[in-house]
Each structure stands twice: as C-alpha cells, then as structure tokens.
Amino acid sequence: MNKNDLKVIRGGALGRPLPEHKFVDAYVTNTRLMGVLVIYLKWSLSGALADARKSRSLHQYFYIETTEEGIESYRGIYGDNEDELREVEQFMLGGLGAEKVMLSMNEATWLVQEFAKMNASFGRPLPDGPRDYAFVLDRETSIEEEREDRLFRLYCGNIENDNQLINYFLMRYFARDFYPVGKLSSRPVSHDLAEGMESSTLCLNEIHAEKTAAGEKSYVCESVVEGDAGHRILVSEITLNGAKGAGRRVAGLEFHANFAISEAEAAMKLARPEYVTVYEIAGSVDNVLDELDERYLGALQNLTEGGKLYVSFKEDNRHVSSQVYRLNDDVKEILYVTVEDQLVVGAYTLPAIRTLENKLMMSPFARQLIEVAKYEFKEQILYDYTLGAGEDFVRYVDEIMDPPPDEE
DSSP states (O other): OOGGGOOOOOOHHHHSOOOSEEEEEEEEESOGGGTEEEEEEEEEEOHHHHHHHTOSEEEEEEEEETTTTEEEEEEEEESOOHHHHHHHHHHHHTTTOOOEEEEOHHHHHHHHHHHHHHHHHHTOOOTTOGGGGHHHHHSOOOOOHHHHHHHHHHTTOOOOSHHHHHHHHHHHHHTTOHHHHHHTBSSOOOTTSSTTOOSOEEEEEEEEEEEEETTEEEEEEEEEEEETTEEEEEEEEEEEESSSGGGOEEEEEEEEEEEEEOHHHHHHHHOOOEEEEEEEEOSOHHHHHHHHHHHTTTSEEEEETTEEEEEEEOSSOGGGGSSEEEGGGGEEEEEEEETTSEEEEEESSHHHHHHHHHHHHTSTTGGGEEEEEEEEESSOOHHHHHTSOOOOHHHHHHHHHSOOOOOO
C-alpha cells in the first residue's frame, strides 16, 4: 500500500472545539432565608478568550436580593490577584453572617439562572450587562425536585429551634417571598391571609408559646412590620408539627389582628438601648480613615454630608433564633468619623461597646484619640445623627435633650 493513499480521519472528540470556560469550583452562602445571598463561580479559561483577557481564570460573584431585584449586582474578576479577590468577597459577604456551601457546576449555574428569572419577573434589568456571564445563563441545566429540595436546605442553613423557624417563616411571608414559605410549610399556606398587606420588612417579632396537642405546638406572635405605607402591627398564631429542628414545619398560620400604627408608636415599639462613646481625633484624620478602611473592609461603608460611616455586622445570624427578633440585632459596631474631626462609636450592649473601646485603644491610632463623652441612650439616636451635617456630637446631644424654647 502506498502511504500517499492513506488519509487521516479526525474523530468527533478532536473535531469539537475545547470549551473556553472550564468549571473549577463554586459556592453559595447559606442565607437564602434572610432574603440575600451570594453565589460564586470560578472558571479556568483557555483559547482565544484567555488570550484576549490575558488571564487563565475568571471569578464571578452574584449578589442576590429576593424580594425586589433578583441578581442585584455582579462582579467578574479576571486573574488571581489575592488582594482584589479578598476585597470583593468581603464587600459582597461582609454583612451576611454567612457560611459557604460548596456547589457543583450544575447546581451553581441552575441557581444563577433561577435568580435571573426573578429579575425578569420584577421587571429589573440584569446588572452590568450580562455579556460577561451570558455563558452561565445559556448553559443547559436541570435539577430534579428531590435535588432541588436538598439544595434549598443547603443554602438556607440548619434550622435549630422553633423560634428560628417562626422568625424566618414570618420574615419571608411578610416580604411576599413565597418560594421559601412553601418549603418551610407542611401544607399550602394562603398568600393573602394578612389582608391588604404589601411587601414588608419584619422589624420586630415577639414569640409566645401557647399549647401542645397531638404532636403540634402553637405560638402567638406579635410582629411590627414596615412597608411603603408605614408601620403595622400583626398578631398571628402559628402551628408547628414534626420533629424539632430540621424536620419541623409550619402546619398552620392565622392572623388575629392587623392594624396600622403611627411613626411615634412604631418608634416606641422598636426602641432599644444604645451605648455611644465620643473621641476627638488629634493629628491626621486621614490616618484614622485609612486604618478603618482596612479594618472594616467587610463592613457597610457610606460617605455622608457629615462624615464617613462604618457599620460592621456579626459573623453569624444566631439572633434569628431568639424569642424576641429585632431586624438590626445583626449589627455589631457603628463607627462614624465626622467632619468635625470626631470619632463617634456605638453598640447596642454594654459588653459590645466595651469591646469596641478596647479595640480602639489597641489600634495604631490610639494615641490620636481623646475620649470626651460616654452615653447610654434609651433609644437609638446615632443613625439619625449620621444623617445630619456632622456637627459636634456633644452639642448635638445637648440640643436634642434640652431644645431651645420656640421663638414667638
């Protein structure tokens, strides 16, 4: 046989182009029941895409809000710069009190696609133009019902007691986020039991045990919620069945009262102690800001007319397990650097403010801080102060405690 008569026939595998995105790993935060979560995917790049991006890897972060947005924000990072990745992760996850749950490619892409559908249902555009993650939205995925239930439990975290189940259930019910409501129930729950209710935030929930019968236990809850029309109080009775912990489900929900309250009444119901310490900053304020920027990278940071605000959050969501749930019980520390060169710090418990004070005294800028005042308030005032022009905090307190007489 003449070798010139031989012909090379390419096989099917050789004939297909290699994928430009090869899955590496993924995770989701276990915070679905809080109404916010983050999905992360990492891809290895090849071919023309890797050459064009001058990178062999892509890190994707999707920030999800489940009551009004769907995918609220997106960050795609090409390359493996550790500082940039740490900054983005702390910014995205810093306030969630989350644990990471590892996912397969199919699970992660299916979740991203499901929350992208939520954007469409809310009439919201996908963030940043989806070109960077269009290949995720276009992938063929499928999840069996049994696997979907297991995945839901994974990205919701463990429910350890009845208080936690009730608080999460009411949180999602009042937000009209009915997918998790159905998952937390042993039988269908009507979506319109709270007559005339719009999507609302659960600000406060007080739980009282009632009775146990035939394997079921009922609880009466007094809830303060906030919607666009203001605050309301709702009194409900919730019946639970099944084994305590992961097997527990809501078997019944009934509302006994539902009425609007004034802003003054809401303020009285939501009032709580606040501890505040005030320091004058000697020397360079920029030095203090630079250090706080680094220390509170994962905190909520906000520039205001009167200064720069840092709000740091607790590392977990154990506050949801309490008999009395408060919306802002996940706040750990508040720090505010004012245009008057003051550092005003606050916390909601005496141990927490003392811990914060000790941290400041151990910081590199401790010598710049001169303590000028300490306060214990019966209700929160620090946040209202940050909405102003940043005047001297001591003078601000004197004015609200002893306002000048009205001029005639």
